[in-house]
Amino acid sequence: MSLLFEPLRLRDLTVTNRVWLAPMCQYSARDGLPGDWHLAHLGARAAGGFGLLITEATAVVPEGRITAHDTGLWDDAQIAAWRRITGFVHEQGAAIGVQLAHAGRKASVHRPWAPVQGTVPGAEGGWPTLGPSEQPFPGYAAPAAMTSEQVAAVPEQFAAAARRAHAAGFDAVELHAAHGYLLHQFLSPLTNDRSDRYGGTPANRARLLIEVADAVRAVWPDGKPLLVRVSATDWADGGLQADDVAQVVKELRAHGVDLADVSTGGLVPATVPTAPGYQVPHARTVREVAGITTAAVGLITSAHQAEQVLVVGAADAVLLGRPALRDPHWPLRAARELGDAVAWPPQYQRAAWR
Secondary structure, eight states: OOGGGSOEEETTEEESOSEEEOOOOOOOOBTTBOOHHHHHHHHHHHHTTOSEEEEEEEESSGGGOSSTTOOBOSSTHHHHHHHHHHHHHHHTTOEEEEEEEOOGGGOSBOOTTSSSOSBOOGGGTOOOOEESSSOOOTTSOOOEEOOHHHHHHHHHHHHHHHHHHHHTTOSEEEEEEOTTSHHHHHHOTTTOOOOSTTSSSHHHHHHHHHHHHHHHHHHSOTTSOEEEEEESOOSSTTSOOHHHHHHHHHHHHHTTOOEEEEEOOOSSOOOOOOOTTTTHHHHHHHHHHHTOEEEEESSOOSHHHHHHHHHTTSOSEEEESHHHHHOTTHHHHHHHHHTOOOOOOGGGGGGSOO
16 A cells, blocks of 8 residues: 555544645635535545545634634634534544634735735724734734733633634644744744744744643643644745744644644745645655654645655655645545555445446
8 A cells, every 4th residue: 555545643543544635714604603615625525535634724713813704713602513514524534623723914804706805994894903013914904013911812712722623523633833824923033023022032933832832732632633834934035944943843842742734935925936846845854853743735736746755754644735626536536546445435436446
């Protein structure tokens, strides 16, 4: 059997294979509640053979949403809606994790397909945003610099959402510290010019993320894995580089984080040298420096390419984004191309390749 279809164990969770669904925002929730679209979207990929599904960025507080249409886990009323989805995913033999997030200065914007872009005005349902400092994301409204009390409240906001995630039946939690959202904003010197204990030195800039990891690990069951998504480079002069982020991840491993989901960019507009597998070397750096299980993502499109990422030791799993949107049964097709025999849903077995 190929490495892609070998199981991977994270604490007490055994994921059936190493081809996973990347978190991708659907911008289709109402009051933070996932609905039929989310059930169909995630359910199809579970039936299609993905071993682990990671939900879209799910806000820990209403003001932490990217858009008003994001999913959330800030209220107990959202637990049952998520449980409906996790239950169906489990029936298909897949595992599911939730990506917990706070958008910080990138909150309160229009959906990508809206006729206008940028910050939503208050008169149209937008809300004030927060960040480490008053620097705006280009084209967005300037955030208010967070007070010490507001920063101190963030770990418990993530922990409360993690408690609800457990009640909702999730197998894993992923902390979103990438793509220019709040935890990433604190990590990078490009967006964090604070002079208190959360700014200045690399250790101070990483403090909030580590405090969040500690708070979540304290309430998240010991047998369930804790993941973190990081941007290994800001693709900008003076910003984070892979070695910087790898050191942060190494520290997070000592605080109970089990896997690093390695992406790049999103903090500031930048020219990114995209090419097939362009982010894989960053996953390898984090894996080798931090000594942690990693997942790679970014223009991984074919079965043999995904397999090679694992063969060369660049990562322990691969996450698919756009290829999974195009083909919800990507793992079943990949298994055939690699010569592996994997189980099909019984409802679809008449169509399985022989």
